[in-house]
Amino acid sequence: MKDLDYFFNPKSIAVIGASRHAKKFGYIILENLIDNEYAGKVYPVNPKADYILGKKCYSSVSKIPGSVDLAVIVVPAKNTPEVIRDCARKNVKAAIIISGGFGEAGNKKLEEEVMEAKGKMRIIGPNVIGIYDAYSKVDTIFSPNYRQKRPEKGAIGFISQSGAFGAAVLDWAATQSIGVSKFISIGNRIDVDEVDLLRYLANDRETKAIAVYLEGAKRGRELYNMLRHVVRKKPVVFLKAGKSTEARAAISSHTGSLAGESEIYVGMCEQAGAICVKSSEKLIDLANALAHQPLPKGDCIQVVTNGGGFGVLATDSVVSYGMKMAKLDRRTIDKIKSSVPAYASVSNPMDLVGDADAERYKIALDAVLKDRNVSGVIVILLMQISALESNVVNILVSLKKKYDKPLLVCTTGGEFTNMHARMLEKEGIPTYSSPKRAASAMKALVDYSKTKKMLPI
Amino acid sequence: MKDLDYFFNPKSIAVIGASRHAKKFGYIILENLIDNEYAGKVYPVNPKADYILGKKCYSSVSKIPGSVDLAVIVVPAKNTPEVIRDCARKNVKAAIIISGGFGEAGNKKLEEEVMEAKGKMRIIGPNVIGIYDAYSKVDTIFSPNYRQKRPEKGAIGFISQSGAFGAAVLDWAATQSIGVSKFISIGNRIDVDEVDLLRYLANDRETKAIAVYLEGAKRGRELYNMLRHVVRKKPVVFLKAGKSTEARAAISSHTGSLAGESEIYVGMCEQAGAICVKSSEKLIDLANALAHQPLPKGDCIQVVTNGGGFGVLATDSVVSYGMKMAKLDRRTIDKIKSSVPAYASVSNPMDLVGDADAERYKIALDAVLKDRNVSGVIVILLMQISALESNVVNILVSLKKKYDKPLLVCTTGGEFTNMHARMLEKEGIPTYSSPKRAASAMKALVDYSKTKKMLPI
Numbered sequence: 080m081k082d083l084d085y086f087f088n089p090k091s092i093a094v095i096g097a098s099r100h101a102k103k104f105g106y107i108i109l110e111n112l113i114d115n116e117y118a119g120k121v122y123p124v125n126p127k128a129d130y131i132l133g134k135k136c137y138s139s140v141s142k143i144p145g146s147v148d149l150a151v152i153v154v155p156a157k158n159t160p161e162v163i164r165d166c167a168r169k170n171v172k173a174a175i176i177i178s179g180g181f182g183e184a185g186n187k188k189l190e191e192e193v194m195e196a197k198g199k200m201r202i203i204g205p206n207v208i209g210i211y212d213a214y215s216k217v218d219t220i221f222s223p224n225y226r227q228k229r230p231e232k233g234a235i236g237f238i239s240q241s242g243a244f245g246a247a248v249l250d251w252a253a254t255q256s257i258g259v260s261k262f263i264s265i266g267n268r269i270d271v272d273e274v275d276l277l278r279y280l281a282n283d284r285e286t287k288a289i290a291v292y293l294e295g296a297k298r299g300r301e302l303y304n305m306l307r308h309v310v311r312k313k314p315v316v317f318l319k320a321g322k323s324t325e326a327r328a329a330i331s332s333h334t335g336s337l338a339g340e341s342e343i344y345v346g347m348c349e350q351a352g353a354i355c356v357k358s359s360e361k362l363i364d365l366a367n368a369l370a371h372q373p374l375p376k377g378d379c380i381q382v383v384t385n386g387g388g389f390g391v392l393a394t395d396s397v398v399s400y401g402m403k404m405a406k407l408d409r410r411t412i413d414k415i416k417s418s419v420p421a422y423a424s425v426s427n428p429m430d431l432v433g434d435a436d437a438e439r440y441k442i443a444l445d446a447v448l449k450d451r452n453v454s455g456v457i458v459i460l461l462m463q464i465s466a467l468e469s470n471v472v473n474i475l476v477s478l479k480k481k482y483d484k485p486l487l488v489c490t491t492g493g494e495f496t497n498m499h500a501r502m503l504e505k506e507g508i509p510t511y512s513s514p515k516r517a518a519s520a521m522k523a524l525v526d527y528s529k530t531k532k533m534l535p536i
Numbered sequence: 537m538k539d540l541d542y543f544f545n546p547k548s549i550a551v552i553g554a555s556r557h558a559k560k561f562g563y564i565i566l567e568n569l570i571d572n573e574y575a576g577k578v579y580p581v582n583p584k585a586d587y588i589l590g591k592k593c594y595s596s597v598s599k600i601p602g603s604v605d606l607a608v609i610v611v612p613a614k615n616t617p618e619v620i621r622d623c624a625r626k627n628v629k630a631a632i633i634i635s636g637g638f639g640e641a642g643n644k645k646l647e648e649e650v651m652e653a654k655g656k657m658r659i660i661g662p663n664v665i666g667i668y669d670a671y672s673k674v675d676t677i678f679s680p681n682y683r684q685k686r687p688e689k690g691a692i693g694f695i696s697q698s699g700a701f702g703a704a705v706l707d708w709a710a711t712q713s714i715g716v717s718k719f720i721s722i723g724n725r726i727d728v729d730e731v732d733l734l735r736y737l738a739n740d741r742e743t744k745a746i747a748v749y750l751e752g753a754k755r756g757r758e759l760y761n762m763l764r765h766v767v768r769k770k771p772v773v774f775l776k777a778g779k780s781t782e783a784r785a786a787i788s789s790h791t792g793s794l795a796g797e798s799e800i801y802v803g804m805c806e807q808a809g810a811i812c813v814k815s816s817e818k819l820i821d822l823a824n825a826l827a828h829q830p831l832p833k834g835d836c837i838q839v840v841t842n843g844g845g846f847g848v849l850a851t852d853s854v855v856s857y858g859m860k861m862a863k864l865d866r867r868t869i870d871k872i873k874s875s876v877p878a879y880a881s882v883s884n885p886m887d888l889v890g891d892a893d894a895e896r897y898k899i900a901l902d903a904v905l906k907d908r909n910v911s912g913v914i915v916i917l918l919m920q921i922s923a924l925e926s927n928v929v930n931i932l933v934s935l936k937k938k939y940d941k942p943l944l945v946c947t948t949g950g951e952f953t954n955m956h957a958r959m960l961e962k963e964g965i966p967t968y969s970s971p972k973r974a975a976s977a978m979k980a981l982v983d984y985s986k987t988k989k990m991l992p993i
Binding site for chain 2: 179180208220221222225226228239240241242243244246247248249250251254292294320322323328329330358359360386388389391392394395398399404422424426427430461463464465466490491492493494495496497512513514515
C-alpha cells in the first residue's frame with residue numbers, strides 16, 4: 080500500500096478528540112464514520128469519556144489495542160504536536176489535522192513542531208475538513224448529513240484548498256446526482272499538497288477527471304510538471320481564486336498561504352494542459368463532462384431542441400465559445416425529414432418542436448450521431464410545454480452507449496425537469512441548466528481532445 | 537379599463553377549441569384556468585361537446601350568454617380568421633391566439649386575414665403560450681401543473697418572444713420561490729408587441745422590474761424610445777438572442793421574425809438605459825435584484841462570509857465586474873472586532889469563520905450596513921460546515937428593513953441550503969448559487985443606479 084492509500088483505504092481510524100456533544104466536530108465526524116457505511120474499525124479517543132455513540136473510548140491513541148492506519152485529529156492546535164508524537168509512536172500511517180489555529184492564525188511554529196513530531200507519517204491539514212471517499216466511505220467532513228448531502232460513487236476527483244468551498248460544492252453536486260471518487264481538502268498543507276494528490280488521483284482507478292480549487296501553489300514548478308504528467312492520463316480542471324489584489328490579501332488569512340499572481344498560475348496551468356475556469360459552477364460542470372463523455376474528434380457541434388428559443392441561445396453559445404455549428408450531410412437531413420413532421424426544422428439548430436416525443440428525438444439523434452460531420456451533440460430537453468415523457472432518458476442512455484461521441488443535455492426548469500436531470504446524471508449524461516453551461520462543457524471536451532492530440536504519450 | 541387590461545384582468549374568458557382530451561392544449565388551458573384560482577367566468581367553446589371538465593360548452597363564441605372579455609384560441613390556424621371574426625362580432629375585447637402554423641410556417645397571409653377580421657380587438661400571438669398573471673391567475677400556458685410550477689405573486693414583469701423559453705424560465709423561477717407579476721409570450725406578435733407591453737408594464741403597479749427575451753425587434757425605433765421612457769420608471773433587463781449568423785437563420789423559422797444584427801440592438805438597448813445580458817440565468821438573476829433591492833449610492837461593495845474560499849471568489853468577482861471593495865471606517869472595524877472572536881478576519885472580504893452563528897452575522901452586518909463607505913453588501917451563507925441556524929433568515933430580513941442599501945445573498949449547496957434560499961427569496965432577498973452570480977446582480981444595481989442619475993426625469 081502506498082503512503083497516501085492510508086488516507087483513503089484505512090483498515091482502522093482513530094478520532095482523536097471525539098466528543099459527546101452533538102454539535103462538536105469530534106462528535107459529527109465519529110457519527111458520520113459510523114452512520115455512512117465506513118466498513119473499517121473506528122476508535123474514539125477522549126480521556127474523559129468511556130463510550131461515545133456506543134463505541135468504547137480510549138484515553139490516548141497508544142491505548143488502542145489494534146493498529147491504527149489513520150488518525151483524525153480534532154484537538155486544539157496547541158495540543159496537536161503532542162498528539163502527533165503519540166500517533167508516530169503508535170505507528171499510525173496517516174493523520175488528518177482538522178483543527179485550525181496554525182499558520183493561518185500566525186502560528187507557523189506549531190506547524191513546524193507537528194512536522195518534527197510526525198516521523199514517516201503523512202499529514203493532511205491542518206485547518207481542513209479532510210477527506211470524503213465515496214467508495215471506501217472514509218468521511219471526515221464535520222457537517223451533519225442533514226446539512227450536507229454526500230455524493231454517490233462517481234468519477235470526479237476533487238482537491239480543494241478551501242474546506243467550506245469543498246463542502247458546499249460537494250453538497251450541490253450530490254443534490255444534482257453528480258458523483259465523485261475522492262474529495263480532499265488540503266488547507267494549510269504542511270505535508271500532503273496538491274502535487275502529491277494530483278499524482279495519486281492520476282493513478283486512481285475510479286477517478287476519470289480531476290477538479291482543483293486552489294488559492295496559491297506551494298511548489299509552482301512541481302505543480303507545473305505534475306500537471307503536464309497528469310493531463311496525459313486524465314483531464315484536470317483548475318479554478319485559481321485570488322485574481323485581484325484585494326482577494327490575495329484575504330487568502331493569506333484564510334489558509335496561511337501566499338497567493339501568487341493569478342495570471343502567472345493560470346498561464347502555467349494552461350500551458351501544462353489543464354483547463355482553467357473562473358467560477359465554482361464551471362469547475363464541476365466541466366469536470367463532469369470530462370469524467371463521463373468520450374472526446375470529440377473535432378469541434379463541429381449539433382444542437383437538437385424542442386424549443387426554438389433555447390436552440391437559438393445554444394447556437395449563440397457554441398459560436399461564442401469558438402466552436403462550429405456542424406453542417407449535416409444531405410443524407411442525414413433527408414433521413415430525418417422523412418420521419419418527422421414538415422413543421423420541424425431539420426437544420427442546425429434542429430428544432431423538433433414542442434410536440435416532439437422521445438421517438439422523434441431518437442430518430443433525429445440516431446441520424447445526427449451517425450453523421451461524420453458531427454463531432455458532438457447538445458440535446459435540449461424542455462419538459463414544460465412538451466410531449467416528452469420520461470422514456471426520453473432511456474433513449475439518450477442507449478444512444479450514449481451506441482455512439483462514441485459526446486452527448487450533453489441542457490434542461491431548465493423546476494422539480495419535474497430536475498428529476499429527469501438527475502436520472503440522466505446517474506447514467507453519466509451531464510445535464511446543464513442553461514445552453515451556455517452546456518456549451519461551455521462541450522468546449523472543455525473539445526479543448527482536452529486537442530490537448531491530448533498535441534501531447535507526446 | 538385600457539385595452540391591454542382585458543388580457544390581464546378579464547371578467548370572463550372563452551377557451552375556443554376547448555378539448556375533452558387531457559393531452560390537448562384546449563383541455564390543459566381550461567383545466568389550469570379552473571384549477572389555478574382564476575376568479576372570473578370561464579366558457580369552453582367546442583361544437584362537438586356538451587360539457588368539458590364540468591363546464592357547459594358552447595358551439596361558438598356568439599352562443600355564450602354573457603359578455604366575453606378575453607378569447608383564448610386553440611383552433612387550427614386555417615380556422616382562426618373565422619373565429620376572430622366571430623369574436624369581433626361578439627365584441628370580445630382581447631384574444632390570445634395560441635395556435636401555430638402562421639407566419640413562422642410561411643403563412644403570412646393567414647396573419648393578414650386575422651388582422652383584417654379583428655376590428656378593435658387586441659391580439660397576442662399567434663404561436664404563443666400566452667399569459668400568466670400571478671395576481672389575477674389568468675393562465676393560458678398549456679403545460680400541466682405537474683410539469684411546470686407557476687411562480688407566486690411577485691415583482692418581475694417578463695416578456696418573452698419564445699414561449700418554451702418563457703415556460704422553462706418561469707418553472708425555474710417558481711421552484712426558487714422567485715415571484716413574477718405578469719408573464720407574456722409574444723410569438724409572432726401580429727398586433728401586441730414588446731413595445732406595447734413595455735408601456736403597459738411600466739404603468740403596472742405590481743411590476744418593479746422588467747425582463748425581456750427578444751430574438752428580433754419589430755419596431756426598432758419605437759422600442760428604443762419606449763425603453764428610454766420606461767427606464768426612467770423601472771429597470772429593464774434585456775436578453776437578445778441571435779448574436780451569431782447561425783442563430784439568426786434559426787430565428788426566422790422559429791417566430792417568423794427577422795433577427796436584426798445583435799450588436800446594433802444591444803448597443804441601442806444599452807444606450808436607452810436597459811441592462812443587456814447574454815444568458816437565460818442572468819436575465820432573471822438581475823431582474824430579481826432590481827425588483828427587490830434599493831439602489832446603491834455608489835459602487836463600494838462589502839463581502840461578509842463564513843467561508844474564506846467563497847470570500848475570495850466573491851472579491852474576484854466584485855473586482856472583475858468593475859466595482860470596488862469597500863474600505864470600512866476604522867470605527868466599524870473596531871466595533872465588530874470588539875464583539876467577534878479574534879480569529880475572525882474583520883476586513884473586506886470579512887470572514888466570520890465557520891463557527892459564526894446568526895448573532896455574529898447580525899453584529900457584523902449591522903455595523904457594515906451603517907458604514908458610509910459601504911454602498912452594498914454581498915452576504916455569503918455556507919450552511920454545511922457551519923454553526924448557522926435558520927434564524928439567520930430573520931436577521932437578514934430585519935436588516936433589509938432597517939437599511940436602505942442592497943443586500944444580496946450567495947449560498948451554494950443542496951436541499952438544506954436551498955430551503956434557506958427559498959425563505960430568503962420569499963422575503964425579497966435575492967439569493968444566488970455562486971459568488972459570481974451575486975456580484976453580477978450587484979453590478980446591475982450599481983449600473984441602474986448610475987443610469988437613473990444620468991437620465992432627466
